[in-house]
Amino acid sequence: MQERAIVHMDLDSFFVSVERLRDTRLVGQPVIVGGGSDRGVVAACSYETRAFGVRSAMPMKMALKLCPDAIVLRGDYEAYVQHSEMVTSLIMERAPLVEKASIDEFYLDMTGMERFFGSYAFAQDLRDRIKKQIGLQMSFGLSVNKTVSKVATNHVKPAGEYQVLAGQEKAFLAPMTVNKIPMIGAVTAQTLRNMGIVHVGTLSQMPQRVLERTFGKSGTMLWERANGIDLRPVVPYSEQKSLSKEITFEQDSTDVILLRRILGSLTEQLSYDLRKLGQCTSCITVKVRYSNFDTHTRQISIPASASDHRLIPAVYELFEKLYDRRLLIRLIGVRFSKLLQGQEQLNLFDDGAKLVPLYQAMDSLKNRYGEFSILRASGLMGSTERRNRLPATVVSAGATLASLPAGASHASLPAGASHAKNDE
Numbered sequence: 001m002q003e004r005a006i007v008h009m010d011l012d013s014f015f016v017s018v019e020r021l022r023d024t025r026l027v028g029q030p031v032i033v034g035g036g037s038d039r040g041v042v043a044a045c046s047y048e049t050r051a052f053g054v055r056s057a058m059p060m061k062m063a064l065k066l067c068p069d070a071i072v073l074r075g076d077y078e079a080y081v082q083h084s085e086m087v088t089s090l091i092m093e094r095a096p097l098v099e100k101a102s103i104d105e106f107y108l109d110m111t112g113m114e115r116f117f118g119s120y121a122f123a124q125d126l127r128d129r130i131k132k133q134i135g136l137q138m139s140f141g142l143s144v145n146k147t148v149s150k151v152a153t154n155h156v157k158p159a160g161e162y163q164v165l166a167g168q169e170k171a172f173l174a175p176m177t178v179n180k181i182p183m184i185g186a187v188t189a190q191t192l193r194n195m196g197i198v199h200v201g202t203l204s205q206m207p208q209r210v211l212e213r214t215f216g217k218s219g220t221m222l223w224e225r226a227n228g229i230d231l232r233p234v235v236p237y238s239e240q241k242s243l244s245k246e247i248t249f250e251q252d253s254t255d256v257i258l259l260r261r262i263l264g265s266l267t268e269q270l271s272y273d274l275r276k277l278g279q280c281t282s283c284i285t286v287k288v289r290y291s292n293f294d295t296h297t298r299q300i301s302i303p304a305s306a307s308d309h310r311l312i313p314a315v316y317e318l319f320e321k322l323y324d325r326r327l328l329i330r331l332i333g334v335r336f337s338k339l340l341q342g343q344e345q346l347n348l349f350d351d352g353a354k355l356v357p358l359y360q361a362m363d364s365l366k367n368r369y370g371e372f373s374i375l376r377a378s379g380l381m382g383s384t385e386r387r388n389r390l391p392a393t394v395v396s397a398g399a400t401l402a403s404l405p406a407g408a409s410h411a412s413l414p415a416g417a418s419h420a421k422n423d424e
Helices: 016-023 061-067 077-095 117-132 145-154 167-175 187-194 201-205 208-215 217-226 257-277 309-324 350-370 384-388
Strands: 008-012 031-034 040-043 071-073 098-102 104-110 139-145 159-161 242-253 279-290 295-305 329-341
Touching: 008 077, 008 117, 016 031, 016 061, 031 061, 031 098, 040 061, 077 098, 077 104, 077 117, 077 295, 104 145, 104 159, 117 139, 117 159, 117 208, 139 145, 145 167, 167 201, 187 208, 208 217, 208 242, 242 257, 242 279, 257 279, 257 309, 257 329, 279 309, 295 309, 295 329, 295 384, 309 329
Parallel strands: 031 071, 139 159
Antiparallel strands: 008 104, 008 139, 031 040, 098 104, 242 329, 279 295, 279 329
16 A cells, blocks of 8 residues: 655744735744734744744733733734635645645645655745745645644744654654644643653553543544554645636647737636626636746735626736746636625726626626627637637627627617627
8 A cells, every 4th residue: 555645834923924025124023913902812923932932822911021022913814815825826736635724734645746756855846936936934744644744844843844754653753742743732731741641652652441531532533643643634625715717728828919818708707607696706816827837826805896897907917917928828817716795886986887787788698698698809819710619799898799699689788888899
């Protein structure tokens, strides 16, 4: 049976690291993220503050007594989510099987990769890419299971890496204190100390039935973890609240006009999907994969919207920031995330409000005759072959309606809409 290769990756002092990306003056300073009042708690802290004994979940009042010079930040969870999604996207683009355990930690099942690249070298390369492309530092551990890999990561943080070879799990864990095992909290650790069990090696030698009498079913799990046994699989991560579309080209391309048209078409399709679901998006991500398989993403937060005329320009803007004109592109894609239920709030003095009847008419035609029965002219593809596969009915960037499909009623159109043909 092939030995498993499980990598645990953890972003070092994640909240603080994001704050330092946003304000480089914080680099090297003692920083605490959390509630600023006396009743607040520490959500995250820099390693400079940990030297004074500050820890996560500690009352802020106590933390400031330990480190009175610490800089306290309220934190920006929206920014943390955005950076977490950037890291997640990069990891999922490259790793075969990924489980997102929390906002800042991941498990990767690299079983079988030794034949091609080497799991340890792969994890090193992935960590370096995250540092280079996003600016965040990670630590990782590699072993045959989740528990040992997580302990290995924590053992070498920050900016560390460690591999526990197959068969060495028990020996690696033995000298550590029992609270290093992920499932052992403060109460369980204290109960074990009361039993005279301080180190994992001692716990591993305890009879299972004794642990079961004290801890119930968890006693068996405690014994297994202490002996380096953990058969839990890596559960694939799936983005629950997002919509995405992407295209892989048969031939790599640098045709920027074609690329923009495709992005516009993908965005238009996703916008229609949003409106069908009665949702809006508040986060847009554009993905570009080059011919060498390097994949880059950029995202932006926006006021919640499901309108083509708002979303397409944002997609174009992201693409311009991503696009390297020297390289051939293999794949492009668009993703909408942070989806919100409900309709877009439009300003009555904004021209966008005038387009609501137009969108309603377009969606009505699509619902009746199919998604591609009516399109924006700007979304049509540049090549003749691609153009021939698309329907002729289009809507121009100026929001005029083109020729109707057979059988469509003029009554479906909003008042004032024209029937002009647009050859853009």
